[in-house]
Amino acid sequence: MDGVLANTYALFADWHERETGIRKDISETIGMPEREAFPNTRKYVFTPSFFRQLAPIEHGIETVKALNERYEVFIVSAATEFPQSVGEKLAWLAEYMPFIGWEQVVLCGSKKIIKADIMIDDHFKNLDHFDGKTILFDQPHNHLKPAGRHYRVKNWQEISDLLLP
Amino acid sequence: MDGVLANTYALFADWHERETGIRKDISETIGMPEREAFPNTRKYVFTPSFFRQLAPIEHGIETVKALNERYEVFIVSAATEFPQSVGEKLAWLAEYMPFIGWEQVVLCGSKKIIKADIMIDDHFKNLDHFDGKTILFDQPHNHLKPAGRHYRVKNWQEISDLLLP
Known part of the structure; x- marks a missing residue:
């Protein structure tokens, strides 16, 4: 589901921006492990509602x-x-x-x-x-x-x- | 888990007794599908707390x-x-x-x-x-x-x- 059907990067970017005020473009994260691209991913994925809020990946x-x-x-x-x-x-x-x-x-x-x-x-x-x-x-x-x-x-x-x- | 690690029959018998006043001994249910032995099993397995309440099967x-x-x-x-x-x-x-x-x-x-x-x-x-x-x-x-x-x-x-x- 995550990263194939459900768009984890988009929500990581949203929550990262909410926490830090900085909007990361996905293109800046190419080649990085998710945790390096968005340092608080471990916190996000244990937060109730994270998985329910994910948008579907296009098509x-x-x-x-x-x-x-x-x-x-x-x-x-x-x-x-x-x-x-x-x-x-x-x-x-x-x-x-x-x-x-x-x-x-x-x-x-x-x-x-x-x-x-x-x-x-x-x-x-x-x-x-x-x-x-x-x-x-x-x-x-x-x-x-x-x-x-x-x-x-x-x-x-x-x-x-x-x-x- | 159910019927191997978790004792579904014991809880079916308890809930059946609570509903009907009749205690069925497990020996009376030999050879019957679970739904025949306890007619409301479909209701029980959709009831919150049913699976959490199951006792472990011995050993x-x-x-x-x-x-x-x-x-x-x-x-x-x-x-x-x-x-x-x-x-x-x-x-x-x-x-x-x-x-x-x-x-x-x-x-x-x-x-x-x-x-x-x-x-x-x-x-x-x-x-x-x-x-x-x-x-x-x-x-x-x-x-x-x-x-x-x-x-x-x-x-x-x-x-x-x-x-x-």
């Missing part, structure tokens, strides 16, 4: 809706590190992706336990353990790292072109 | 603690059908199994997406899709069904004998 909802008609889709989100997030993430999905049933949702810690054919993720730590095809969703924190065996996409339009030709 | 906690020192353990619980349960299940684990880290917890809908070597579960619908070794945890609802390719255990002591010889 994510409509693309997952289309994928859901052709594939067996699961939304797998690293959530258990932030106990307050689990209910918020279900509420977020209920609002933005009502076409995703409860059977299709996984809130986890490590994604090592996930078995599927294709994984779309913005973190190498999740993709590297996965047995199937791996799609790296471009985000500032991974942008300067070589994609390796993973296929990098810049946005959901590219995923649509790839998986819904 | 479950100590056995998982010992397994956790020898195996890579994940607690995988069908939870997303009951959105109010997700926070309660994390709180339950934090209370009874503080040795289980957030990386080891999966709250899901379908367990078809789970990849591991051994699955312990009380439901055929979860075990039947699993690629590894499958251990059927005996519960009244599954007691009269042939275990098939799954290995039936009556309790956590048997799991300990099997996996921690």
Whole structure:
């Protein structure tokens, strides 16, 4: 969800500006870990309402809706590190992706336990353990790292072109 | 968790008695689906506090603690059908199994997406899709069904004998 379906950078930038008065442009954060780009991210992600407030990433909802008609889709989100997030993430999905049933949702810690054919993720730590095809969703924190065996996409339009030709 | 680590039958019997005045002995429910044994289970599992109130099943906690020192353990619980349960299940684990880290917890809908070597579960619908070794945890609802390719255990002591010889 975060950094693939839900726009964490936009809310990090908003909350960072609220705290410091300084607006960081996302382009200034390219190549930095999130915590370096926005020093208080650890505080933000443990704050109630953070995950519920995230805006959807452009074209994510409509693309997952289309994928859901052709594939067996699961939304797998690293959530258990932030106990307050689990209910918020279900509420977020209920609002933005009502076409995703409860059977299709996984809130986890490590994604090592996930078995599927294709994984779309913005973190190498999740993709590297996965047995199937791996799609790296471009985000500032991974942008300067070589994609390796993973296929990098810049946005959901590219995923649509790839998986819904 | 439910029916393996957490004692759903005991709380179903308590809530059923509170509603009807009738105490059902678990032995009367052998071979029945849970909803037949306790007609209001669907109401109970959507009631806030139900999952938080469950008592641990005998020897479950100590056995998982010992397994956790020898195996890579994940607690995988069908939870997303009951959105109010997700926070309660994390709180339950934090209370009874503080040795289980957030990386080891999966709250899901379908367990078809789970990849591991051994699955312990009380439901055929979860075990039947699993690629590894499958251990059927005996519960009244599954007691009269042939275990098939799954290995039936009556309790956590048997799991300990099997996996921690």
